[in-house]
Amino acid sequence: MRVRDYECDVQGVVNNANYLHYFENTRHEFMISLGIPFYKEVHLKGIVPVVARADLHYKTSLVGGDNFISSLTVERKGIKIIFHQEIYRKSDNALCCKGTIEVAVLQNGKISRGDYFDEFMKDYLES
Amino acid sequence: MRVRDYECDVQGVVNNANYLHYFENTRHEFMISLGIPFYKEVHLKGIVPVVARADLHYKTSLVGGDNFISSLTVERKGIKIIFHQEIYRKSDNALCCKGTIEVAVLQNGKISRGDYFDEFMKDYLES
Amino acid sequence: MRVRDYECDVQGVVNNANYLHYFENTRHEFMISLGIPFYKEVHLKGIVPVVARADLHYKTSLVGGDNFISSLTVERKGIKIIFHQEIYRKSDNALCCKGTIEVAVLQNGKISRGDYFDEFMKDYLES
Amino acid sequence: MRVRDYECDVQGVVNNANYLHYFENTRHEFMISLGIPFYKEVHLKGIVPVVARADLHYKTSLVGGDNFISSLTVERKGIKIIFHQEIYRKSDNALCCKGTIEVAVLQNGKISRGDYFDEFMKDYLES
Numbered sequence: 261m262r263v264r265d266y267e268c269d270v271q272g273v274v275n276n277a278n279y280l281h282y283f284e285n286t287r288h289e290f291m292i293s294l295g296i297p298f299y300k301e302v303h304l305k306g307i308v309p310v311v312a313r314a315d316l317h318y319k320t321s322l323v324g325g326d327n328f329i330s331s332l333t334v335e336r337k338g339i340k341i342i343f344h345q346e347i348y349r350k351s352d353n354a355l356c357c358k359g360t361i362e363v364a365v366l367q368n369g370k371i372s373r374g375d376y377f378d379e380f381m382k383d384y385l386e387s
Numbered sequence: 388m389r390v391r392d393y394e395c396d397v398q399g400v401v402n403n404a405n406y407l408h409y410f411e412n413t414r415h416e417f418m419i420s421l422g423i424p425f426y427k428e429v430h431l432k433g434i435v436p437v438v439a440r441a442d443l444h445y446k447t448s449l450v451g452g453d454n455f456i457s458s459l460t461v462e463r464k465g466i467k468i469i470f471h472q473e474i475y476r477k478s479d480n481a482l483c484c485k486g487t488i489e490v491a492v493l494q495n496g497k498i499s500r501g502d503y504f505d506e507f508m509k510d511y512l513e514s
Numbered sequence: 515m516r517v518r519d520y521e522c523d524v525q526g527v528v529n530n531a532n533y534l535h536y537f538e539n540t541r542h543e544f545m546i547s548l549g550i551p552f553y554k555e556v557h558l559k560g561i562v563p564v565v566a567r568a569d570l571h572y573k574t575s576l577v578g579g580d581n582f583i584s585s586l587t588v589e590r591k592g593i594k595i596i597f598h599q600e601i602y603r604k605s606d607n608a609l610c611c612k613g614t615i616e617v618a619v620l621q622n623g624k625i626s627r628g629d630y631f632d633e634f635m636k637d638y639l640e641s
Numbered sequence: 642m643r644v645r646d647y648e649c650d651v652q653g654v655v656n657n658a659n660y661l662h663y664f665e666n667t668r669h670e671f672m673i674s675l676g677i678p679f680y681k682e683v684h685l686k687g688i689v690p691v692v693a694r695a696d697l698h699y700k701t702s703l704v705g706g707d708n709f710i711s712s713l714t715v716e717r718k719g720i721k722i723i724f725h726q727e728i729y730r731k732s733d734n735a736l737c738c739k740g741t742i743e744v745a746v747l748q749n750g751k752i753s754r755g756d757y758f759d760e761f762m763k764d765y766l767e768s
Contacts, residue, residue, distance in 0.1 A: 264539045268397045275393050276692045280658035285518045311657050315696045391666045403565050407531035412645045438530045442569045522651045529647050
């Protein structure tokens with residue numbers, strides 16, 4: 261992805277909150293790549309994934325126009341699905357932000373394991 | 388309202404798109420002050436107001452920490468509801484952004500006059 | 515470009531303000547494609563392009579995951595540079611948003627013609 | 642503060658990234674209340690506070706129009722300044738988001754203790 265200028269703040273660097281956006285977008289692209297029929301099926305089934313925790317470590321700041329690589333691995337941990345995500349600046353591979361995102365799955369409003377997702381992610385799940 | 392730092396861009400001024408946010412927020416505060424029961428009733432009745440046009444003139448740039456006044460007048464024009472909105476910097480009353488926002492009202496997916504709103508806004512409507 | 519989920523609002527459609535972001539990003543990509551050395555040279559020369567007016571017509575709403583095409587033409591009109599911009603949904607070529615963005619150029623804080631840009635844009639300028 | 646509608650996403654709740662914005666805004670309001678002359682003096686002195694880590698726990702989701710209370714305590718921990726921040730829904734005092742924000746201070750580009758801030762914050766610092 262490439263940093264868009266409006267994502268930068270007064271200091272000329274990407275605002276901290278936007279890394280959560282990049283991470284979220286990367287998870288969605290990952291879901292789409294797995295063929296998870298998000299908007300139609302998942303919500304109709306009453307399955308709602310929600311972020312329960314986000315732990316972000318900021319290393320190197322991205323600036324406007326920077327290209328970056330956003331990667332993830334995914335782990336099943338009890339009832340939670342944990343995404344380990346990293347963003348690297350493309351020009352020199354510098355680590356910009358490293359995050360652990362814990363996702364809980366609501367099924368009809370109640371916390372559930374969200375096994376629905378495991379089948380789609382089975383080739384990627386670390387345990 | 389006060390400008391929040393994350394609303395400013397690299398040049399240190401409020402990003403153009405945020406004035407649309409300020410205007411939107413002002414219209415919503417106006418609706419709430421009129422007692423329009425937005426989230427519960429309006430959507431359940433299948434009434435959806437949508438912005439059809441926004442014409443914005445940028446005059447003076449706001450910077451981080453600036454306080455500003457956001458004002459509006461509202462006009463009924465055929466099937467459209469027109470909001471005339473202005474944002475002034477509080478310190479010296481300088482006009483920052485002046486906008487005309489045309490709102491169309493969908494009733495069950497079809498364009499309608501949205502007479503529902505006129506009753507609430509009758510003390511404010513210019514014609 | 516593809517709509518990112520966080521760009522959508524409660525109604526499930528792209529928030530109006532984000533079209534200004536898409537348009538801004540498209541102008542910047544256009545500038546980059548022309549080889550305009552934005553961050554380094556332009557600002558150092560004291561040249562600052564600012565949006566003076568944005569007139570947006572909203573037609574069809576984009577939703578999360580939609581792919582879209584963002585196009586522009588550029589016109590020199592007196593001291594202003596006018597961008598005519600359109601966003602089309604990729605799936606069916608529906609026009610989503612059409613905007614006219616008037617850019618003024620500040621040179622050391624004063625309004626100028628910004629001839630600097632004309633040379634770069636000469637193959638694209640309509641008059 | 643009150644949730645603005647454009648801060649909510651498709652699910653009708655405040656997007657996760659916006660809690661970082663609320664937290665940031667609260668820290669800035671806190672700084673302003675202490676009389677820290679941010680934009681003029683601090684940056685001129687080459688002092689730049691940067692977020693090194695943000696650990697966020699999401700509990701209850703805020704929705705459009707919700708009023709909320711944003712509180713913080715601040716702690717000096719070696720070279721870092723740690724903010725413990727919480728957001729509560731005003732209507733029922735439900736904890737919505739709890740975060741630990743670690744701030745590092747750059748002085749002329751190098752990590753420093755940022756003692757500059759301690760004097761201003763001395764009545765609030767926990768150790």
